[in-house]
Amino acid sequence: MKNIISRANSSLTVGKAAWILSGSFAVSAVLGLLREKLLIAKFGLGPTLDAYIIAFSIPDFMFYLLVSGALSVTLIPVLSQRLQTGNKESAWQISASLMNLFAIGTAITSIVIFIFAPPLVKLIAAGSPKEVQDTAANLMRIIAVNPFLFSISSVLASMQQAFGRFFFNSLAPVVYNIGIITGIVWFAPAIGTQDNPAIVGVALGVGLGAILQLIIQTIGLAGLGFKYDRKIFWRNRGFRKVLKLLPARSLDQSIDYLNSIVERFLASFLVVGSIAAYNTAYVLRSVPITLIGVAISTAAFPKISARAASKRTDLFRKDIESVFNVLLWLSIPAAAIAFFMRGYLVRFLVGQGNTLIVSILGWFTLSIIFRALFQAATRAFYAQQDTSTPLKISVYSILLNIGLAVVFVNLYDVVGLAMAQTAVAIFEVLFLVIVLTKRIGTVFTKESFISTSKMLVAVFGMSVVNYVFVRYIFPLKAGDVGFFALAPKFGVIVVVTLASYVFFSHLLKIKESQPVVKGFLKLLYKPLKIHQP
Known part of the structure; x- marks a missing residue:
């Protein structure tokens, strides 16, 4: 058992870390979609699910304000400096x-x-019916434990990343989703009564997931020699x-999440179920x-932090x-596929489909590219231990x-929220790149523009x-309902779509496609070993 944990905790290169993070994020994403599907199937896109989503608002906001990703991007560079000088005690x-x-x-x-859960809910969901507010307040009291548990696990995660460890860190969101799914499948039916709604069981599952991910993060410290004081x-x-x-x-992160609270506040004045529909498209x-932006940027962050610390600007x-180039090569086709296949994606989660969610997701797809780039752009500043510039841009953005x-929202109802998000996603990235270019030189060289043009053609x-x-x-038909259909x-x-993209990319000699093509050819022409009896 010790050998297994030791191997899992070994230091990784950026490439291997990206693959592990992408793999775990993929598993977590599948579980997250399953979680949403189970929630919608059990509670519908109505008041109960609205209350569940509202309940996360304040606990999540406080976590973003106090800890969240703020910790990793500020702590990792400082720990890296201590570890490079061999000063583990200080670390x-x-x-x-x-x-x-x-x-x-x-x-x-x-x-x-x-x-103070009841007055807080009334403040952030003023337009929701009283029964929705009451349910949300009860759920919020259970979910209130999340900031405490996640704050500790965030420190543990940053410590592992500073050492180039990603395996157990990458499992944390997986077990968190498993906890919530457990709440939906087992806790909700077990405790659901007329006086105690089943959605309370889901909130208990959220707490279970938070505890499980803390345990996983603790295992990831094995072998580091960490001495708690x-x-x-x-x-x-x-x-x-x-x-x-x-x-x-922290302000940057919380301001970004504050936008979600404002969106839910505005949606609470629309038809019941608007919050749930918007959240489904958002998920x-x-x-x-x-899978693309967070995984690759997280894996690359320790390396670019080390580059920044070495003062090698070039x-x-x-x-x-x-x-940036890798993110573009992956996110542009992802956005296109999400747009053309949004009907399929929504039907996976919502049985017969939902035209409102399809419309919201359609506007969201363009933001996929810029939100992926945003992950890397902000980390470029954090690697230089500059947190104020992204904060200023976030203030303007919100x-x-x-x-x-x-x-x-007044013109297009809840779809307008997605339109606003997409416009702001473009604005944020453009501003970050402009400031970054003035500081270290152009990050989109002539070669990058040529490569991006080829990507667009592909x-x-x-x-x-x-x-x-x-x-x-394979058009969608009325009878196409359920996973197996x-x-x-x-x-x-x-x-077929992804294969065509790799083919066109290879044809246009896009550099980012070469490892994929080489890996496929190596697998295709690998000699088949036949063991003689």
Whole structure:
């Protein structure tokens, strides 16, 4: 058992880390979609699911404000500096101090949320019916434990990433979803009564998932020699540096999530079920962003942090450019496939389909490209230990988003929220890239523009193939309901579409496609070993 854990905890290259993260994110994404499907099947796109989504708003917001991704992008560069100089003791002091500080802060926060859940729900979902608000408040009290549990696991995750460890860290979202699914399948039916709605069981599953992911993150520390100390080492310069960097990034993260709260507030004044419909489309959009943008950017972050620490601006710029090119090569076709196959995607989750979710997802698809690039663009600043620039841009972005959302919701109902999000996603990335270019030189060189142009040509060819299959060969029919009716057609279309994209990319000599083609040819022409009796 020790050998298995030791091998799983071995340090990885960026490429291997990206594959492991993408693989685990893929499993987590599948489980996340299964979670959504089970929720919709059991509770429908109505008031109960609206209440469930509203219940996450304040606990998640406080977690983003206090910890979240802010920790990893501020802690990892500081830990990397300590580890490069062989000062492990200082690294452990920093980690233990943050763990203790966050545990105290989030424990207090969780208690406050538990006590004031009803008025908080009335504030953020003023347009929802009273029964929705009451249910949301009860669920929020259970989910209030999340900030405390996630704050500790976030420190553990950052420590592992600083050492190039990703395996157990990548399993955390998987077990979190397993916990929620357990709540839907087993807890909800077991405790559901007239006085105690079944959705409470799902909230208990959320708590179980949070505990499971903390246990997994703890296992990931095996072999590091981490020595926990109950003290907070205020005199440690690295700890003070993280605290100095943390507020800007925390505000950046929380401002971004504040936008979600505003969206739910606006949607609460629309027809019941609008929050659930919007959230379903949002979840579908998030899958490619997580698999591509988050996985690759997370895997590359320790390396680009080391480049920034070494003061090699030329190599740092080349690494950023390389990450951008890979993200573009993967995210552009992902957005195109999501657009043309959005009917299939929605029907996977919502039985007979839902035209409202299809419309929302259609507007969301363009944002997939820019949200994937956003993951790398922000990390380029964090690697330089600059958290203020992304914060400033986020402030402008949320003001723009709120303004556009108010206007578009009045014109196009809940679909307007997706339109506003997409417009702001483009704005954010353009601003980040402009500032980054002024600082380190252009990250989109002539070669990058040529390569991107070729990608667009390849995607056009791929889209024609995809459209023909979706529209004429395997069109959606009224009887296409359920996994077994949809999966074969969906699988064939996706495989043929992706194969055509790789073919066109290879034909146009796009550099990012070469490893895929070489790997396929190696597999195709690998000699078959026949064992003689």
